[in-house]
Amino acid sequence: MAGATGEPDSILRVSVEACGKFCPHDLTFTATQSRRDRGKIAQRNFRKREADKVSDLKKTHERLRRLVQEVVLASRDDDQTALNHAIAEAGRAIGLEENDSSDSKSRSLSQEHGTSTAFVSNAVTFEIPEKLFDGDPRRPPICHNRSGRMSPRFDYGIWIDPERFFKILEPSADIRPYVGTRRHTVAGHITWATLDYGYACLREAIMFQMGRDIDIEELPESLPPGSAARRLFDVSVRHTKQLHDIAYIMDLVEARLEFDKLGYMRSNTRGADEPSRQVLEGQVLGGLRARGVRLDQWLSALDIEAHIRHQMGILEFSAFQTALSQKQSIQTQLLMPLARTLAHRGVCFGDGPRWNVTYVTALVHAWVSHISNMGV
Incomplete structure (x- = not known):
């Protein structure tokens, strides 16, 4: 019957030809576009994650700087209550619970101001050159201890992680x-x-x-x-x-x-x-x-x-x-x-x-x- 009328054969033939002409191209285009879309989405998500990381690092850095400032100022003002509170806050910020430092806190209270003040004083140090020019112009350091808002020295010892900062390896234009x-x-x-x-x-x-x-x-x-x-x-x-x-x-x-x-x-x-x-x-x-x-x-x-x-x-x-x-x-x-x-x-x-x-x-x-x- 199919051969007599010719209609089913012609319909089948047209359908096959149509699929052969259009389907592969459409499928290839769709697959390529899908890969591009996935790539764009992945890149966008990656950039967002990196931006979030940078934002979190900045917030953490600013918080730690504020905590250190509170410790230094409390020590400078000889305010033991504020100093203890500031040290406790700083400890929590770096993951130290209060019970981890209970022994040291007890020693601090028993010795009144001695231990805590010494901790901050010893942590905030600077180097004083013995002579400005003595042979080689690099200065031999003499360490002195003090506390204060301004601190002319090369490092702040109160930080625990020595790699807490990024190193700028390129010299600034004025000294290049x-x-x-x-x-x-x-x-x-x-x-x-x-x-x-x-x-x-x-x-x-x-x-x-x-x-x-x-x-x-x-x-x-x-x-x-x-x-x-x-x-x-x-x-x-x-x-x-x-x-x-x-x-x-x-x-x-x-x-x-x-x-x-x-x-x-x-x-x-x-x-x-x-x-x-x-x-x-x-x-x-x-x-x-x-x-x-x-x-x-x-x-x-x-x-x-x-x-x-x-x-x-x-x-x-x-x-x-x-x-x-x-x-x-x-x-x-x-x-x-x-x-x-x-x-x-x-x-x-x-x-x-x-x-x-x-x-x-x-x-x-x-x-x-x-x-x-x-x-x-």
């Missing part, structure tokens, strides 16, 4: 020309001698503030007129109001010395925040330009190095620079008096210290003449 192979050059020695001197003076200012009931905003004008800290303020940062935040400038210098010492900056310090430093740099340079200051009359350490090269001659300077890079003691000892003298006259421009061209010209001329007479 003076690290690595450029560390032991004329410009490198000048820069790090200036930062060393600045650190010592800023530390003196912070310690002066800590020993007296002085608000940090009033600190600059409260410094003794004859002190090194006051001279640094008058010479280096008085010219621009944005530089009067002594605590922040201290953080910037400390972070750079940390990079020079360890090869990285801790990301959880204000001094390592490069965008903020660049904002400060823009404010300082913009303000100076608006007041008519000619920036070409102020030389960086690299500019001074180029001027010394011109004064000494290419061959003599090349030999001198090579000896410095090899840490030869004679050339280093000859350069350090110049570097130290410049350190006392460096002016902060937000992107590092600079020096007046007239002063540099006279000083470098005298120094080059001196070492030439010595036959170096």
Whole structure:
């Protein structure tokens, strides 16, 4: 019957041809689109998870910083009740239950203020350089214990996890020309001698503030007129109001010395925040330009190095620079008096210290003449 009418065969044939023409393409397209959709969804979910992780880390970090601040301030104010509460909160934040520390708490109560205060005092320490320049310009540390809001040192021992922060392995733009192979050059020695001197003076200012009931905003004008800290303020940062935040400038210098010492900056310090430093740099340079200051009359350490090269001659300077890079003691000892003298006259421009061209010209001329007479 099928053969007689022809209709079922024709219908079957058309159906088969239609499936052969359209179905595979439609199925392939649908499968590809489905894979793409699944991939997009997976990527979106991954980005959301990563964003949530970063947000959680920031919240945890801010909470821990707040808890540590409460411990330090309670110790500073000698408020034992607040101190015990702050320590308990900090313990819970890192997973220590109160019963885990009951023995130590009992000892703390039996000894009145001794143990708890000593814990905080010993935890919050800093290093004081014995001499600013003594052979190699790196400073030999002498440890002193104290508590306080501001703490000029390289590490906060109250934290338990030594890897609590991300390490910034790239140097900030202002010190990039003076690290690595450029560390032991004329410009490198000048820069790090200036930062060393600045650190010592800023530390003196912070310690002066800590020993007296002085608000940090009033600190600059409260410094003794004859002190090194006051001279640094008058010479280096008085010219621009944005530089009067002594605590922040201290953080910037400390972070750079940390990079020079360890090869990285801790990301959880204000001094390592490069965008903020660049904002400060823009404010300082913009303000100076608006007041008519000619920036070409102020030389960086690299500019001074180029001027010394011109004064000494290419061959003599090349030999001198090579000896410095090899840490030869004679050339280093000859350069350090110049570097130290410049350190006392460096002016902060937000992107590092600079020096007046007239002063540099006279000083470098005298120094080059001196070492030439010595036959170096």
